Amino acid sequence: MTSDENTMTPPKFDLEKIKYATDATTFEKAVDLYESGKVTQFKEGIGAYAALVIGTKPYRVSIEARRYGYGYCECYLGKNDTLCKHLVALSLYAVKEGRPLSGEDKRQTVQVSFSGTLGTLKKTELSAIKKSISGAMRYIKSYEGPSRIWFSYQNSLSEGCNRLAKIISDLPVSEQTAGLLVDMLLRLDDRLCRGGVDDSDGTVGGFIGEVVVMLEEYAKMDQSCIKAFKKLCDRETCFGWEESLVRIVDEGLVEKY
Numbered sequence: 475m476t477s478d479e480n481t482m483t484p485p486k487f488d489l490e491k492i493k494y495a496t497d498a499t500t501f502e503k504a505v506d507l508y509e510s511g512k513v514t515q516f517k518e519g520i521g522a523y524a525a526l527v528i529g530t531k532p533y534r535v536s537i538e539a540r541r542y543g544y545g546y547c548e549c550y551l552g553k554n555d556t557l558c559k560h561l562v563a564l565s566l567y568a569v570k571e572g573r574p575l576s577g578e579d580k581r582q583t584v585q586v587s588f589s590g591t592l593g594t595l596k597k598t599e600l601s602a603i604k605k606s607i608s609g610a611m612r613y614i615k616s617y618e619g620p621s622r623i624w625f626s627y628q629n630s631l632s633e634g635c636n637r638l639a640k641i642i643s644d645l646p647v648s649e650q651t652a653g654l655l656v657d658m659l660l661r662l663d664d665r666l667c668r669g670g671v672d673d674s675d676g677t678v679g680g681f682i683g684e685v686v687v688m689l690e691e692y693a694k695m696d697q698s699c700i701k702a703f704k705k706l707c708d709r710e711t712c713f714g715w716e717e718s719l720v721r722i723v724d725e726g727l728v729e730k731y
């Protein structure tokens with residue numbers, strides 16, 4: 475154990491990981507604990523950190539430095555292998571070393587943002603984005619574990635959607651990027667229908683809905699995007715999310731005659 479904070483070994487995870495892999499409520503509560511100085515007696519051990527986190531009671535908390543979300547807390551949730559606010563507060567401390575959090579640090583943006591600018595991606599940019607989409611898709615995996623890992627499973631789905639949201643936000647609008655988004659939605663749909671993903675709290679479905687709304691904006695801005703929606707016609711999807719886009723295709727055809 476060392477008490478010299480200047481020589482602290484940083485954890486293998488970073489703030490981005492904490493933000494993506496923690497549900498919003500737990501993250502906010504953890505930020506409150508961290509900012510009000512409730513993480514006390516911080517100590518670095520071998521590959522781990524420990525602290526006394528002052529919640530409704532003082533809780534002894536320890537976390538692994540190697541992987542985010544692995545640790546122990548004396549509170550009720552912690553004892554049930556659930557990622558509790560105390561574990562997250564200590565993780566924030568390990569990453570920030572007690573320094574204040576900026577506004578950006580605390581912003582857990584998951585919403586897809588629309589660029590509103592026309593344009594296409596260069597070949598290299600397009601393939602880089604496709605690669606990062608495939609990387610983020612790995613978090614949206616099938617549920618196989620016992621019920622006690624349910625929460626970490628849910629967090630993995632959120633992390634996948636958060637990562638995807640960041641990748642596809644502010645893309646230039648064109649038939650090319652519309653096609654990229656439609657393909658991504660079909661991959662997600664395939665995971666939901668046939669990939670064993672348990673989306674009972676609607677994380678993935680909600681994300682799909684946000685992307686569909688953005689694609690409607692694409693179509694308003696550039697009619698050629700509608701061509702990319704044709705793939706969705708005569709398709710059975712898991713919950714009918716494609717309907718509004720198919721309607722745009724139908725209306726587009728009607729207008730031509």
Ligand SMILES: [Zn+2]
Nearest residue numbers: 547549558560
């Ligand atoms: Zn706890």
